[in-house]
Amino acid sequence: MKPTDDKNPEYFHKVVDCQYACPAHTPVPEYIRLIAAGKYTEAYMINWESNVFPGVLGRTCDRPCEPACRRGRIEEEPVAICRLKRVAADHKDDVRSLMPKVPFEKNGKRIALIGGGPASLTVARDLAPLGYEIHLYDEQFAGGGMMRTQIPSFRLPIGVLNEEVDYILDMDVHTHFNTYVSSLREILDKNYDAVFVGTGSPKGRDINIPGRKEAAENIHIGVDWLASVAFEHTHKIGRKVIVLGGGNTAMDCCRTSRRLGGEEVKVVVRSPFKEMKASPWEKEDAMHEDILIFDNHMPKEFIVENGKLKGMTFEKVHAVFNDKGKRSLVPTGEPEVFIEADDVLVAIGLENTFTWIEKDTGIAFDEWDMPVVDAVTFQSTNKTVFFGGDAAFGAKNVITAVAHGHQAAISINLYCREEDITKRPSPFTNLVSQKMGIHEWSYDSDVVNDLRFAVPHADKKATLADRKIEVELGFDIQTAIKEAHRCLNCDVQTVFEKDKCIECDACMDICPTSCITFTMNGEEEDLRTRLKAPALNITQDLYVSDTLPTKRVMVKDEDVCLHCGLCAERCPTSAWDMQQFLYKVTKAC
């Protein structure tokens, strides 16, 4: 193998698994350390800079970071990254004075944002401090988009959302609420310097099976129903409820039903339980609220008697995979299943709808009726129109929308300054030794054995009685600090300097997880088998040095490195050093 180029920041970035997995690349270990040190405000601001909605995301994020967490590979569970983020948000001081200042004098450029969700708000957050005049359009009476309409209050109290939306709207954003944009042409005619479309994927997919029309009164599209609940238009649901679908919307629907009078709430999903799209913790929370989940059931028919919905029939199926690994659901041949229901909520997917974008606006659409958008610049085929969030590439999640917003803001800023928008700014990086003394580090290098701490929940009886009572209580400070100590500080990198190495093998002997091997070089496939412990996880890189005097190379398997610093402590010549690596995605502001 060729020696690893550790001067390329992407190498060490990849070692910080959580940050690398995060669409917005939030410096996770950095803020976890601050939480452990009791610096909640600082931890919050690091989050805010990167993901704009720490309070919201600390409760509702899809957490791509957690499955990636190295801790999950050395013991059972990853660090509770998401809930630690919430701790920072819950315990911070007033942060208003720390927010970027918006100049009184504007720069003369006007930007329209269509849709008031996380993507648009992120663009506003990045561009307003640069002096842009921002116009935000949304059909609702307030900003937040699906964070307001889709996420129930028992998961996200409205106060938390309002606070974080207001930080942005307070940056002199001109809001046009209760304004449904029905024509892009009209917006373009207002001569904005750039237009950003962050309209999400607002339409719930319907189901077309016999009985749908007859029972229409008691069949609701999940997302519309959730919005209607959020806006206080809907207050009740039948005693027996079926929720169709296995994603997080389905979980929000069933749990909301339990709070609006649903006593026998059943989630019915086509796929096997394990393959449901909902996050595992959402499923757990639903089941905790006495909701039954029926997997492998394909909806067949709505049964209507005397013009009233009685229930639904289902065909039992099982998953079969073909040679290419593509799944198909095949009937098992068992008799059909009938489930009683007073109401049915359909939560089987989200769709984009761009009927409001006229053909002559110069925006090209692909075969799936999605706009053609550049994956890096987020520019559409109309140079002044940019897309982001679910509107760009289909339904994902809040943190992805935020990441899109940051990138689109960079493009818009470059575009308005008539610069090349394909020239992306490089990330801000920093690599600093943590050495304090011969055997002292400025980070907590010892690895605790604690297993993941559970977040306490409010009393079930109380939360089911009132949909506005938040279920999760968040970590108390004591537990939060303990949980924070579970973080392995993967951003404190093991940096190897070949020229200092005297090949005493001390690092290889001391490494608790047998990551380091000195051996003859070879091809990667071969090298991976010749290490002290075989490097079977090919998603994790090998850190390879140049050839040493004895013709060997140092090979470090990054997979289960604990970042405990013992290799560096055992190194008599400081060929190993623990250096903290900071990686920040550069933003427009």
Next chain:
Amino acid sequence: MTYIRSQFRHPNLPKNDLGYTTTDYEGAISTLCAGCGHDSISACIVEACYELSIAPHRIAKLSGIGCSSKTPTYFLGHSHGFNSVHGRMPSVATGANMANRDLLYMGVSGDGDTASIGMGQFVHVIRRNLNMVYIVMNNGCYGLTKGQDSATADEGSKSKKGTVNPFQAIDLAGLALELGATFVAQSFSGDKEQLIPLIKAAIEHPGFAFINVISPCVTFNNNPGSTKSYDYVREHMEATATTDFVPLKKEIKTNYEKGTGTDIKMHDGTFIRLEKLASSRDPYDRLAAMNALLISRSKNEILTGLLYIEPQSTDLHHTIQTSDRPLNSLEQYELCPGAMALADFNRGFR
């Protein structure tokens, strides 16, 4: 130093025949200086015992005093151990071995503990061919007392302060050969590929197995001018052959060219394989081994590898015809056969 080593281990650590990983052979975290050669030797002992699938509770590790003699704390944490008086490890080992012949005796000593204060004990344990492994972690200085020259420091070797050693060195391997040791090897802490098979062979050897391991003292004897520094040893090492230990079950697959290798059959059917052995070298020839050692020394080279072996050696138990079983397994009637037996015995002398 952070004297904390995480309990977490690599989830895919290979297991030996007993189902143990190397973790089961580790000891406490070392308190020696960072980069000490002794720690590498400890790691080699761990690796050798793991690879041979020796049950940790069947091993007794013994040592004297010194940096080297601290190391048994840092390996084989689940084995028996005895940290004896300075230079007196051989007598404790002899006593233990006489009482329980079934354990594996792993003696660890240093150049001071062996070549100075313990010299008297060392020569006699060789002479008696006690069944044990005797590893000297030889760094040529007294590291525990600020690095004064030891009896194995080479003449002309420079200390960290720049003073030159005016005295002749005691060559421990040469001495062992001279005294009739049945297994003599020499190695370097920075060469695990050579040292691990040597330790394995020493463990299998039925008799006194001596390995002199050059082990640089990073703090006091790793300076330019020292003849026991990492750089000097790497530059002046000359190996007798590439040593490989072939366990009983492993099929011999590779066929090497005639005249380049020798298989040494051990008493239990295992092999020590010496590859690329120089044609003039014969591991069974004590005289040749002594010669080779002297020639290398005159060329300022350090001869490493297996120097001499007597595969059919007879150990002390055999020589003095002791009980076939460990004393702790003998019943009272065997240990104290009674007045009648004594009378019979005495009658034999009349």
